[in-house]
Amino acid sequence: MIEKKEMLIFEQSKPGRIAYSLPDNDVETYDLAAELPEHLSRKVAAELPEVSELQLMRHYTALANKNFGIETGFYPLGSCTMKYNPKINEDVARYDGFTAIHPLQAPETVQGALQLLYELQEDLKQVTGMDEICLQPAAGAQGEWAGLLVFKAYHAANGEGAQRRTILVPDSAHGTNPASAAVAGYDVVEIKSNENGTVGVEALKSALGPDTAGLMLTNPNTLGLFEIDIVEIAEIVHEAGGLLYYDGANANAILGKSTPGEMGFDVVHLNLHKSFSTPHGGGGPGSGPIGVKSFLTPFLPNPRIEKKEAQFVLNNDYPQSIGRVKGYFGNFGVNVRAYAYIRSMGAQGLQKVSEYAVLHANYLKARLADAYDTPFKQHCKHEFVLSGLRQKKQGVRTLDIAKRLLDYGFYAPTVYFPLIVEECIMIEPTDTEAKETLDEFADAMIAIAKEVEEQPDLLHNAPTTQSVRRLDEVIAARKPKVVYQK
Amino acid sequence: MMTKQHRYLPTTDQDQKEMLKTIGVESISDLFSDIPVSTRATNDKSIDLPDPLSEYELTKHMKKLADQNKTATTFPFFLGAGTYDHFIPSVVNHVTLKSEFMTAYTPYQPEASQGELQALFEFQTMICALTGMDVSNSSLYDGFTSLGEACNLATSVTKNNTVLMSAGIHPQAKEVVRTYAYGMEYKIKEVPLNKDITDISQLKTALSEDTAAVIVQYPNFLGSVEDLAEIKETLKDTKALLIVVANPLALAKLEAPGNLGADIVVGDMQPLGLSMSFGGPHCGYFTVTSKYMRKIPSRIVGETVDIEGKRGFVMTLQTREQHIRREKATSNMSSNQALNALASAVFMTALGKEGVQEMAQQNINKAHFLAKKLKQSGMDIWNEKAYFNEFVIECAKSVSAINQGLLEKGFIGGYDVSEIVDRPNAMLLCATEKRTREEIISFVEALVEVNQA
Numbered sequence: 044m045i046e047k048k049e050m051l052i053f054e055q056s057k058p059g060r061i062a063y064s065l066p067d068n069d070v071e072t073y074d075l076a077a078e079l080p081e082h083l084s085r086k087v088a089a090e091l092p093e094v095s096e097l098q099l100m101r102h103y104t105a106l107a108n109k110n111f112g113i114e115t116g117f118y119p120l121g122s123c124t125m126k127y128n129p130k131i132n133e134d135v136a137r138y139d140g141f142t143a144i145h146p147l148q149a150p151e152t153v154q155g156a157l158q159l160l161y162e163l164q165e166d167l168k169q170v171t172g173m174d175e176i177c178l179q180p181a182a183g184a185q186g187e188w189a190g191l192l193v194f195k196a197y198h199a200a201n202g203e204g205a206q207r208r209t210i211l212v213p214d215s216a217h218g219t220n221p222a223s224a225a226v227a228g229y230d231v232v233e234i235k236s237n238e239n240g241t242v243g244v245e246a247l248k249s250a251l252g253p254d255t256a257g258l259m260l261t262n263p264n265t266l267g268l269f270e271i272d273i274v275e276i277a278e279i280v281h282e283a284g285g286l287l288y289y290d291g292a293n294a295n296a297i298l299g300k301s302t303p304g305e306m307g308f309d310v311v312h313l314n315l316h317k318s319f320s321t322p323h324g325g326g327g328p329g330s331g332p333i334g335v336k337s338f339l340t341p342f343l344p345n346p347r348i349e350k351k352e353a354q355f356v357l358n359n360d361y362p363q364s365i366g367r368v369k370g371y372f373g374n375f376g377v378n379v380r381a382y383a384y385i386r387s388m389g390a391q392g393l394q395k396v397s398e399y400a401v402l403h404a405n406y407l408k409a410r411l412a413d414a415y416d417t418p419f420k421q422h423c424k425h426e427f428v429l430s431g432l433r434q435k436k437q438g439v440r441t442l443d444i445a446k447r448l449l450d451y452g453f454y455a456p457t458v459y460f461p462l463i464v465e466e467c468i469m470i471e472p473t474d475t476e477a478k479e480t481l482d483e484f485a486d487a488m489i490a491i492a493k494e495v496e497e498q499p500d501l502l503h504n505a506p507t508t509q510s511v512r513r514l515d516e517v518i519a520a521r522k523p524k525v526v527y528q529k
Numbered sequence: 530m531m532t533k534q535h536r537y538l539p540t541t542d543q544d545q546k547e548m549l550k551t552i553g554v555e556s557i558s559d560l561f562s563d564i565p566v567s568t569r570a571t572n573d574k575s576i577d578l579p580d581p582l583s584e585y586e587l588t589k590h591m592k593k594l595a596d597q598n599k600t601a602t603t604f605p606f607f608l609g610a611g612t613y614d615h616f617i618p619s620v621v622n623h624v625t626l627k628s629e630f631m632t633a634y635t636p637y638q639p640e641a642s643q644g645e646l647q648a649l650f651e652f653q654t655m656i657c658a659l660t661g662m663d664v665s666n667s668s669l670y671d672g673f674t675s676l677g678e679a680c681n682l683a684t685s686v687t688k689n690n691t692v693l694m695s696a697g698i699h700p701q702a703k704e705v706v707r708t709y710a711y712g713m714e715y716k717i718k719e720v721p722l723n724k725d726i727t728d729i730s731q732l733k734t735a736l737s738e739d740t741a742a743v744i745v746q747y748p749n750f751l752g753s754v755e756d757l758a759e760i761k762e763t764l765k766d767t768k769a770l771l772i773v774v775a776n777p778l779a780l781a782k783l784e785a786p787g788n789l790g791a792d793i794v795v796g797d798m799q800p801l802g803l804s805m806s807f808g809g810p811h812c813g814y815f816t817v818t819s820k821y822m823r824k825i826p827s828r829i830v831g832e833t834v835d836i837e838g839k840r841g842f843v844m845t846l847q848t849r850e851q852h853i854r855r856e857k858a859t860s861n862m863s864s865n866q867a868l869n870a871l872a873s874a875v876f877m878t879a880l881g882k883e884g885v886q887e888m889a890q891q892n893i894n895k896a897h898f899l900a901k902k903l904k905q906s907g908m909d910i911w912n913e914k915a916y917f918n919e920f921v922i923e924c925a926k927s928v929s930a931i932n933q934g935l936l937e938k939g940f941i942g943g944y945d946v947s948e949i950v951d952r953p954n955a956m957l958l959c960a961t962e963k964r965t966r967e968e969i970i971s972f973v974e975a976l977v978e979v980n981q982a
Contacts, residue, residue, distance in 0.1 A: 049840070052651050052878055062879040063618050068891055069966040070898035075782060078915040082758050085784050089658040091882045096620060099878050103624040103648070110644030112632035120634055127537055128632050131584050137622070139602045140595025146808025147610055147944055148599065149932060155597030156807050169576040181670035181809070182864045184851070192712055222851035222861035226681065227712045231856040269563045299576050300561055305568040316864075320537075324868025325645040326635035326828065327668070328810030344708075365711065367704035370611075370673045370797075371808025383591060389581030392535050394570075398557045399540045405560055406548040422552075422560050445638065455638050460852070477539035478548065509640040511841040516639075519833035519845040523822065525664055527654040527832075 049510070052092045052102055053527050062096040109510040110325075111454050117480050121426045121457035121469025122217065122265055124295045124317035129387065132320070132380040141379050146371035150357055157355035160348050160372060163382045164332075170385075170393070171291075171311050172304020173334030177343045179373040183292055186312025186331030187223035187259070189344060192365040193310055193335060194257050194286050195227060196342040200363060203284070207256040211285075213242050215266055215461040217292060220259045229256060236463055240266040240419045244275055251279065257286035262306065263296045263424035265461040265469070267404060277307025286310065286339075294318045295473065296401055296424035299394030303334075310335050315381040318396075322380075330377040344368050399474040400425040403481055407472055410485035414492035418464055425473070431466035439495045441466040443502035447494070450501075450508045451487040536584075599941065601805065605968040607899075607935075609919045609959025610750070610944035611672075611699045612808060613800050615778070616888070616963055618879045621802050625872045635828070635864065639843040640835075646842035649867060650830045652874040659780045659877075659885075660794040661787025662816035667828045668870035669862060672797025673702045675813030676744065676774055677709035678826045678860055679793045682817075683742035683770045684715045685859075686824055691716040691739045695727040696949065697749035698774055706744070715741065722950075725753040725912045725921070733763050740769040742793075747775045747786060751946065751957060752896075752919030753912050754783060761790030777801050777814070779917045781889035793817050801885070802876025803869055812869035823849060826860030828867075891962035892918035895969065899960040902973040908980070911950065918961060921946055924954040925980050931956065934979030940972050 076084040094102070111118070118125035136142075144153050164176040180186035191210065198207045210224035213234045221231040234250055237243035241264065258280045262270045270276065280287050289303035289311035295318040303311040315321050316329035323329070335343060341363040349358050372378075388396065401424050408417060408427040415429040431441035445455035445468075457469040472481055494501050506512065534541065540548075545557070554560060561569075570576065582590060606614040625631060629644060636642030649667040656665040669675045680692050694706060696719050703719070710717045720732045720743075727745055736743075743764060748754045761771050770792035778800040780786075786794045798812040799805070817825055823846060831845030851858040880888060896918040900910050903922060911921035924931050928945035931954075935942040943956040960969060 051647070053654065056881075058882075061881055061884055062620065063881070063884045065616065065884070065887055065891060065962060066965070068894055070894050070969070072890065073894050073897040075893045075897075075915055075917070079754060079783075080756060080758075082789070083754055083756060083784050083915075085780070085782055088882050088886060089655075089781065089785070091655055091658060091880070091885060092878045093881045093883070094878060096879070099620055099875070100623070102878075103627070103875060106644035106648050107624075107627040107629040108644065109642075109647075110629040110633055111638075111641040112629040114628040114632060118634065120637070123634050125632075125634060128628075129537060131587060133626065133631075135588060135591035135595075138591065138595035139600045140592075140598040142804040142806050143600040143602045143614070144598045144807045145601070145606060145608050145612055145614070145805050145941070147608060147612065148941060149929070149936075152599040152936065152941070153597075153807065155594040158597070159594050166578055169578055181674065181866075182862075184861045184863045185670065185674070188712065188861055192708065195711075217863075218850075218852035218855050218858070219861050219863050221856035222854070222858040225856040225858070226709075226861045228714050271563050271565065274565050274567060297564070300570055301564050301568045302570070302574075302576070305570075305574065306565075307568075322631045322868070323634045323864075324866070325630055325633040325642075325649075325871070326867035327864035328670075328812075328866045328869055329864050366708040367701060368674075368708055369705065369809070370671045370701050370811070373808075374670075374810040375807040376804075376810050379591075383587060385578060386582050386590065387537075387584075387587055388535070388578075390576045390578040392538075392581050393576070393578070395535065395538055398561075399538055401560050402540065402545060402548055402552075402557055405552045405554075409552045422554075422563065424560075446640065449638060449641050454634075454641060457637070475537055475539065478544040506640050510643045511640055511839055512835040512837050514639050514835050514841045514843050515833045516843050516845070519831040519843045520847070523829075523845055524832040525650070525653055525822070525829055525845070526657045527650065 051527055055094055055098060056092040058093055060093045060095050062094055062099045116452050117476060117484055118454040119456045119470045119472055120454060121471040122292055124471060124473055126320055126473040127475040128320055128322040132383045135383050136376050136379045154355055157348055159382055160378060161350055161355050163378055166385050167332060167334060170298060171334040172302025173311055174337040175340040175343060176332055176334045178332045178378055179344045179369050180331040180333055181369050181374050182327060182329040183312055183314040183331040184219040184223055185368060186333045187219055188227055189368045190288055190310040190312055190333045191224055191227035193339055193342040196363060196365050197339055198256055206253060209254045210256055211250050211258040214463050215264050216259060216261060217265060217290060220290060240268045241270050242276060244272050247276060248279060251283040255283050255285040257288055259288040259290060261290040261293050263293050266419060266428050267423035267426035268419060269424055273306045292317060293425060296397055298397040299390055300397050309339060315377060319381040320384045321377045328374045328377050330374045396474040403472040403476060407470060407481055407485055411488055414489045426469060426471035428464050429468040430464055431468055434495045435466050437495050439499050439502045441468055443505060444491055446505040446513060447491050447502045449506040453484055453487060604939060604941045605964060605972060606941045607943055607958050607960060607972055608941050610957055612805050613961055614805060614963055615800055615961050617802055620879055621872050621875045624875045625868055630871055631868060636844060643841060646830050648871050648874055650842050652870045653830060655874060655877045656814050656816060659777050660816045661785025662794050663819040664822045664825060665814060665816040666825050667830050668865040669813035669815050669827055670866060671809060671811045671813045672795060673705040675795035675815045676702050677705050678815060679772045679795050680706055680709055680742060681713055682824050683772060684713060687741045687768045689739050689741035689768060691718060692741050693718050693720050693735050693743045695720050695745045696722045697727055697751060698744060698746040699750050725751050726755050726914050729759060729763060736767055740767055742770040742772045744772045747773050748779055748917040751912060751921050752916035753914040757786055757789040778889050781885040798873040802873045810866055810869055812866040812873055824859055827862040827865050888962050895960035895962060895964050899969050902969060906973055906977045919957055919959040921950060921955050921957050923952055924956055927954055928956045931979055935975055938975040940975055
């Protein structure tokens, strides 16, 4: 087959074509330009594409065909929880009653929407063991930032704002943790993980001081390991006057098994686009609600969604609030999907989710333990890391392994993260994959390990089955072309 | 006890048994034995949620909640104020439902993500075309957070510590900017309005050596068109950047801010293809002049070639980003709103060069027809400057009372801007291309009646 020339939408454009219809103008045409200073009215139209409706659909269908989604195949991306995104949630989220409502309508006219949000807050209190939930943050990183501003406001209210300027972050943390601390105005101190891959109590003790605002922790951490000293960690951070932040990116491992609240955390965020099945959308929209213990509720973003007798109301009357972090009520449409998911699962269903997520991860780890190095021997939670060090010594990089997996019809795991494991390969199989899929993936990984020894060029040249071969990222960054030019 | 398999969970008892055997443990609870006993969920600490619903029960339950909301499908909306009831062609929904787009992650493996990357590259190109700017990222959470990021960028590159914010920007944008400023510890000063646009003489007074940026909205929150060229002129001997928050639909008719001296242009794509959705998810856009390309927050897609020289697309300039730079990143943002950027790109493709102009012109027509009818009924338009699809009127009673009366007559009325314009009973009204002549005429009748009652 001769490959079709792949065109940008702009290259298919022809003046005169359209893919829309609007009702005829039924009022007089108003000449705004006559009223505007001349330099403020537009003279040259924006060069947007001009195509027919079928051309549009063919273009985007061709693009979709060059993209790998969860329904294309297994997506073992560690720390991303690429589970099935239920179809029914897309249907219910598209009900007019949810999409055709305005955020500034009177609360009396949107009681159903407010009830949904209120109930979701209640559900997430249960899941996190926290006393209050705010649904405003748009994603995990924004939740982190909002949560750290809550730390900041709390310390300031205690007269310790100027003193407590440091956030402690383990070296295994997601990059967003230190970045969020920085945009919340904090200095960041990194805590080295111990040989078991967890936060060492001694290392933590020596980092804690009167300047400590708090510690950010992911539990299970990004190595997929449960922080077994969490109770003691919480105690010593609190003794030092600091607070504990729970990065909920890995909450899929603990639903119904434990809660951040029980572990001693003061603020938590959840990624509803991870554990609660809302689609990732190729990088958003997500939703990153935060939860806090009761002593921190005065500082949460405004407004709060509350229940007064049978009515759901908005309350802005929290003068110590950090303010607003995002427009309106957060990513409402995403929250609708997460709510539908929780209603579909129930408490025992969510517990099963975590049990299977953990079972699947340990199973894959056991199956791959001979073919790859496993830096941490203990049982993992919902994800685990391998190291491609053995393969690197044979001249094949972890990146090559990742690209080769694409040829086998799988997406690649997260690679080179966390930074503390050399040639790191981080795998998260999630709860929604069937054993047969896990076996196919394990077989592929084992076959690739064999190829490393016998036919390494298969890896060096991978991928060969995608719409493009390996792409030059260096040129892209050196001479950035970020806009199409004729 | 859960007695049957859940539809989303494929693992059978037999699968479980086989997997446990391979792992070498007796039971699943062995895999959770590392969770300290004191923190484990037990019977009295287990989570309490409503019983699970079947798919059919779920649809009934969700429908019931949805039906309790008064929607733009049933009630003609004259409420805008930053979120608009616009027409969205069917193709937008069909494209965004494609699971290859909808269920994908951030395109970390570009070779398996060319569709997403190309679509975002095209999105960036369309945004640059509308705004007249050199560089666009591939989206941020919403227009307000885009503005907050713009302020962080401006204070970072100018090393100045004060941002001047026109009183004519969206009140929630002001709140978000103040929260950003609380984080990064810079100052915000509000520049008052002179009637319906930013007061230039007050702006001149407020400017200082410490000004990092001036923010204006275009058209502003009251609907009026700010003179960006004049504002830029006042900044000429300062380090201050001009940040413009622009409605992308209005840019079909208003001169591109990039041609009027803007350094950063941000805003929300909601008017172009995104449902109101109770305020989110929408989609922020973020553009800069090429000077600040390497300071831009979040993902940018760039063109490159593969080893055979074929054109392809990758996320680029990643050394700005948190997963590489950690605390030294230009922003903490990881995800953006890729699916909504895609929706918006599909919208801009469907409407195209002609369509966005026609739609913008219809907004101008409808809003000015509404204004004319109100004037004919004896109500004054408060705006003095040219406005796009929104304007302010003064009522005889409180906006909430007016809106209650309008609701009883089957309309959703405007937004209370009394505090912003410092007049009692000031209401911001909007008419988009979706409002028909008949709806506008009956709305005016209803409004006049409620106002006089």
